[in-house]
Amino acid sequence: MAKKLFLIIGAPGSGKTTDASLIAQKHSDTIVHYSTGDMLREEVSSGSELGATIESFISKGALVPLEIIVNTIISAINNAPVDNVLIDGYPRSVEQMTALDEIIEKEDNINLTSVIEVRVSEQVAKDRILGRAEEAKEGEKRSDDSIEVFYDRMKIYTDPLAEIQAFYTDKNLLHIINGERTLEVIVDEMDAFVQSKI
Template sequence: MKQLFLIIGAPGSGKTTDAQEIQKRNPNSVVHYSTGDLLREEVASGSERGKLIGGIIAKGELVPLEIVVQTIIHALQNAPKDIVLIDGYPRSVEQMNALHEKLAEQDSVKLVKVIEVAVSEEVARDRVLGRARGADDNAEVFNNRMRVFLEPLEAIRAFYGKQNLHHTINGERTIEEIVTEMNDYITLQIKG
């Protein structure tokens, strides 16, 4: 059975970098997918769905639920390792519920924990606007992305908290400190 860890956090929280580092530390057992990367790969393919996704991402809005869930389920089913980290999901209550329903319909993937990399809005803003990698890294888009992240956050925390699946890690430390704590936590959960 594949063991799934969802890693959530504000834009600029470092969740993608953290997950990539954990995969590097555990190359034989861990695979990492960023929902953002999975969607960007679709955009880069030039497909009709990719063009649709590209337009939505450029505005800082959420990609339609059906497309995102299909992308994630496909990645999970084809994952080459038993421990799967997915960052950037869920970003809405609807996404959370849709994944929960899909996971309940099967027995090949188990959601082990939802790890939140917590940073203040100020730290997130400084990081995102400081890196300015592309057209989606400006103050207006950041503010929209932050609003989209914060609106459902309490409901997501409550849902996973009731199932004892939510865990928070302080994301305002060095990458080394964050990754070491997250890696140790994941290892502990798998060993049960």
């Protein structure tokens, strides 16, 4: 039976990792959740050849090449203990999206079932990341630094977003969830959606 893959994307502060991990905890017999970073670390600790290659990039502080990230994802999905896999934080770029798509087209045993976007406004994302208290200390250097980091992260997310949304919308795979509500409501809605697809 083909594994069902759900990609979960969202801005920093959207809560996507928490949402996905709670759903996987609730259905540990049928659903597993990975974030891209976890998968790379797991591959390294497995002692595989792929892991050794990944380690050589990470130890130099270099970015892990796209092809390796995609191979790691495919390897993680194929080795997943259950048939339904949630991956958050991927794709982060058009290149990542295209690379994964090309491989999944060829893989009979992986079916990209849905791409779930946890959508929040920039203001909500910023409030969650920086915390309300930071607003009062606007004048301090540290606060500006963290705000700059937030905007950098936000830009990395939003720059390719329209193209990613269009690509998956064309494939009838994009499902948008309003991430501005309470955690419980969001998790319940995402959970119900995932369950309806598996």
